[in-house]
Amino acid sequence: MTFQTVWFLLIAVLWVGYFILEGFDFGVGMLHRFVSRNEADRRAVLTTLGPVWDGNEVWLLVAGGATFAAFPEWYATLFSGFYFPLFLILVSLIVRGVAFEYRSKYGKAQWRQRWDIAIMVSSAIPALLWGVAFANIVKGVPIEKASNGSLEYVGGFFNLLNPFALLGGVVTLTVFLTHGAVFLSLKTTGEIRERSRAIAKTTGLFAAVSCVGFLTWTNLLFTDINSQVLILSVLVALLWVAGMTANFVGREGWAFIFNSVAIAAFVSTLFYALYPRVMPSSLGAQFDLTITNAASTDYTLKVMTIVAVVMTPIVLIYQGWTYWVFRKRVSASQISNPEHGVLDVVSHILHK
């Protein structure tokens, strides 16, 4: 296996990790007002993400950095080409991060309501746009050789909003909604748990339908049947159904595991469909960005491989350990004085 293939795989792994982890973050962000009936509920829901969301988002930063380092041409063409979708994602992630930290600082209802809306919108936008972006990458976008010799994206913004890509967006949106609902049913108690389970039942169906539609379409993009992509597609569907079934019978842990593996299989399907290309051109295979023509030198890839081999297990251990530390369910009753924020004037200020 060449270093280029190794890094193609590692970047796929990073996106798998990112979609599984921030996937439920997005879901919880979109749902948090819908599964809550009062302020204590809302704060309990957000607290399930509290210790982990930032670490989850780092998967994206590392995926971006790794793409820059391992496949600079891919990084450059993708991010300059998908300019506006990426811009919207960045704005959303900025607003979202700040919203989590600031929302409950004040008790004022209006302050909290505004941040809540910010959290919902800024969770929904990336959840939708990541699907749009990946669907476009898999399908191929207009890429041409520019006068300076580099392969550049030459389509506009609206080129990215084709039906296939939008369906891809619906897939990630509904999958993340469901994933978030299942995560909540696993991490909360009482009514929040029940409501989340009920929501997951409905959104899971929508996700299943759009996912099957999208994967069928993906398979039709190939002139010959690519058996690995087909097998993986079927696997995604089966895993998703298993997740839904587990949710129906109230096995929340299993539902979460099946959903996570289904997301992993989904991302793998897309990367399998791409390999050895990283960003195919719709204007002819000679303009495809591949793991060969987009890659860094073997020396750089080797250096990076050593770092990844040493660091990844360590990161996985301590990140996993965080989940274990905060494994207990969060219940609304644990939130004492939910209407109160730390910045509201309190009686026990020190005057000395």
Add this chain to the structure above:
Amino acid sequence: MEALDLARWQFAIVTVYHFLFVPITIGMSFLVAGLHTAWYRTGKLQYLRATKFFGKLFLINFAIGVATGIVQEFQFGMNWSSYSRFVGDIFGAPLAIEGLLAFFLESTFLGLWIFGWDRLPKKLHLASIWLAATGTLLSAYFILAANAWMQHPVGFVYNPEKNRAELTDIVEVLTQKTALATFFHTIPAAAFTGGAFIAGISAYLIIKGKDLKMSRSTFKLGAITMLISFVFVSVSGDLTSRIMTEQQPMKMAAAEALYTTQASAPFSLLTIGTLDGSKSVFQIGIPSLLSFLSTGDFNGVVEGVNDLEAKYDKQYGEGNYTPNIPLAYWSFRLMIGFGAIGAFFALLALWQMRKGGTPRGMWFAPAMFSLPFLPLLANSFGWIFTEIGRQPWAVFGLIKTADGVSTVVSAGAVLFTMIAFTLLYGVLAFIEVGLIVRVIKIGPTEEHDYADPHIGGSADKPLVMSY
């Protein structure tokens, strides 16, 4: 304006803004870790109050630092895709390593620290803030190594076929003296910034007579941190300027508005030049000091702008190799000036507070109010100087900034995103300052010691920390 100018403005805006928060985060993470340690060791509640109080401020600041950092990772590909193609083989590696080594550490352990009160055993909880602080330090190291490579590229070969720079020696990139000197300049500057933040806020509490037991000790902590780090900043700054004279003589010449090469060059205190910065009309200077600063010898020869321009025209082909001299000149002085004023205020206040005294005089309140802002200005001007002084190069001697911009992104698109980021950042700054002022006004709150918890805590106990 063209896409190039707009992309440069956008980079300047988002990067300077991001770097307002970075040094506060680095500096305060260690100072808060120190306060937490003091509580852990002594059990004195004023240290717990200080940890929580400054921890709150630290986190409000950290939220924006992290959020705006995401743009930093992706803007190279968005606005500077030609640059990314040219340098990706080298520049990408430190960024990826930064993510893997530093960002995971920082975010995971900070999450543990924020939510770990009463949930983690005390020792482990303390360790988590130290690990998060270590993460900020690692992050700084890798990103500064990447920037140092732009100032002074090493460990690479140019591949003409692919028109890109290719890495040949990662160790050289990570350990070249430019990277190390920058690191030992930036980290003490961050400590200085964090110290000023804590000292300024503590001084306010002292003036208001709030929690004097805590605020007097945290004031000393902040002010002493400032003075110690000021020494380190100065020493490493001196080192940096010598390295710079050797590697980027044009930057040093621009910093001094020194137009002609001379021995025993004076350090300019004031230069009035023509408006386009092409020559000076009036100068007051300290004789020979510039020669000493840049070469270590009072009689050393320092190259001037005009001679360097002629040399580069020959070396790289006809062109303009002179940076914006007034901007370089003034940003260099403002960096030093704001830092020095901050250190002076800290020293004066500490002197008046020795043996339990209270600072007197009208100067105290305004000086202390300005304290947190002075290092922010110094840091910003320092980076503006470093980056402006390197122009027209993006990577010195290798690729010009003008050749790095994305070719497929229109000026309108860059303008749109620039306006949007600027508005968003403005709103966030407004909210952030509001929250910080609020925390300061409320002041430290009463805290109670608690029994050493087991990992995870119990499921029905009220949460000490919740979103």
